[in-house]
Amino acid sequence: MKYVLEQLSHQCVGCGSYAYKDTRAKDGQIFLPIDTPTPYALYSGDKGQSWKTLSLKEGRQTDRFIQLQDGSFLALSFDNVVHHAIRNPGQEIIPFVAGVYRAKTMEDVIAGNITSTFTQIDIPRLCMGWGDSGNTHTSCISNGLIQLADGSILATMYGQTKDDTTLCPYFQEHGGYDFYLYRSWCILSTDGGNTFSFLSTIADVQTYPIPDINAEGYCEPDCIELEPGHIVCVIRTGGHEVYSPLYCTHSYDSGKTWEPPYQICPWGVLPKLFTMEDGTLVCVSGHIHTMLLFSPDKGHTWSQPHIIEPCDGKWDKSPSGYNSAFESSPGEITIIFDDPKEGIADGAPAGQLRRVYIRTYRVRQEK
Numbered sequence: 001m002k003y004v005l006e007q008l009s010h011q012c013v014g015c016g017s018y019a020y021k022d023t024r025a026k027d028g029q030i031f032l033p034i035d036t037p038t039p040y041a042l043y044s045g046d047k048g049q050s051w052k053t054l055s056l057k058e059g060r061q062t063d064r065f066i067q068l069q070d071g072s073f074l075a076l077s078f079d080n081v082v083h084h085a086i087r088n089p090g091q092e093i094i095p096f097v098a099g100v101y102r103a104k105t106m107e108d109v110i111a112g113n114i115t116s117t118f119t120q121i122d123i124p125r126l127c128m129g130w131g132d133s134g135n136t137h138t139s140c141i142s143n144g145l146i147q148l149a150d151g152s153i154l155a156t157m158y159g160q161t162k163d164d165t166t167l168c169p170y171f172q173e174h175g176g177y178d179f180y181l182y183r184s185w186c187i188l189s190t191d192g193g194n195t196f197s198f199l200s201t202i203a204d205v206q207t208y209p210i211p212d213i214n215a216e217g218y219c220e221p222d223c224i225e226l227e228p229g230h231i232v233c234v235i236r237t238g239g240h241e242v243y244s245p246l247y248c249t250h251s252y253d254s255g256k257t258w259e260p261p262y263q264i265c266p267w268g269v270l271p272k273l274f275t276m277e278d279g280t281l282v283c284v285s286g287h288i289h290t291m292l293l294f295s296p297d298k299g300h301t302w303s304q305p306h307i308i309e310p311c312d313g314k315w316d317k318s319p320s321g322y323n324s325a326f327e328s329s330p331g332e333i334t335i336i337f338d339d340p341k342e343g344i345a346d347g348a349p350a351g352q353l354r355r356v357y358i359r360t361y362r363v364r365q366e367k
Contacts, residue, residue: 001296002366003303008332009360013042013053017338017354020143020270020322021064023073025106032324032336033062034356042336042358043110048328051358054110063101065109066145068153073103074193076145076155080138081118089128094138096121100193121187121196129160130171130179132216132239142184143270144221149228153189154255155196156221156233158182166205170214170240181205181217184235186255202233203249203261210237215244218261224273226281229254232299234271234283235261241314243267246285248299264302265293269321276327276363287321288312290337296365308359309339317344317353334360 016036023031028047034040039056056062063075077099086094100117103109123139131137139159147153164180171179183204187196201207203218210217216239223233231251238244246268247261268285275281281295283302289312291305311319319339328334336358343353 001294001303003294003306004364004366005292005306006362006364007359008362009358011358012342013051013356013358014040015343015348015352015354016040016356017320018322019324019336019338019356020272021062022324022326022336023065023067023106023109024326025067027106029106030326031106031110037352041110048326048334057112060112063114064143064145065101065103066147067106068147068192069151071105073106073109074145074153075101076141076193077101078140080140083136083138086128086138089136094123094126094128096123096126096138098141098196102193117194119195121198123157123159123161123185123198125161125163127160127162129164130175130177132171132179134175134177142219142221143272144186144223144233146223146225148225148254150254152254153193153196154186154199154223154231155189156184156186156202156223158184158219158221163206164204164217166209166213166217168214168216170242179216181210181213181215182219184218184221184233186221186223188255199255200257202258203235203247208261210244212242212244215239215242218247220270222271222273223255224275224281226275226298230298231255232273232281233258234264234273236269236271236285238267238269238287243288246271246283246293248302250299265291265305270323272323272325274326276333277330280363280365282325282333284323284325284335285321286319286323286337288318290319290321290323290335290339292325292333292335294363308335309337309357311339311341313340316350320354328360331364332360332362334358
């Protein structure tokens, strides 16, 4: 199956980057905070067909919520909220505590009327590790947060455990620290998100080696349930200045076990998945080039990457690759992404090169 994209509209909404924390409501509302020194968010009340800008209070923390079956909204913290309180990183059991954030309505999400609780999650053999920015961490909750058909809530995570023994030479040479390649796993809640427990490992490099150990390992997994029990997960392995593939894997038992991962694109960070009205599965990703991937058969085969905006610069002169995309009308996809080329041409200061763009395409299939 061949996919043809016809651009319908394009607009620049201003400076910013990391346009990935989209909260979507079943009634068509979308709330998307943008990372910028002057905080703002994009808002649509019609599934992304039109947009307006909302000012946000400086210093406000924002999260990506999902709407649950009961109509309320749930988000989880990205970091281990007690990471910096751990005094002995070599202790046998490393605790992971997640922030659990709730809002009753989309209006509460937009206004920041959020309630916070915390839950400890037992991650087997979790250890303190290094990130790709010279930072230490004790794993992260990724963007894969979904409610399954049976009502349980599944979230994806990545980090390092004591079983991860593959070192990345790049960070030894350029950072002077021992970075062990990431693994990805998932956690499950059967009580509406009040508590979570470890469910399974999705992929690790000891079991499934990747071509270039100068990459970062299996990280930033996103997932989607296509049928009851059938979950598709796409995972990043690349980072910094290394081209390393996106991988795809499937679970047919609601995340308890996973098939061996396979490559679907030579590059990409923070993959995000959604389905179109006709059943097409779509993945948006980027960093090296902002792009879309299409699957006509529930993630078993994928199209070649459709480059939305080419840009192959190093990190400070490249897109972040952290995007949002969704079907805004039947057969039409709206993608929100950042890109630095206009900022570079305008002589913008370092750290403020990226601009945020909204672009809509009509998607047509050809055999």
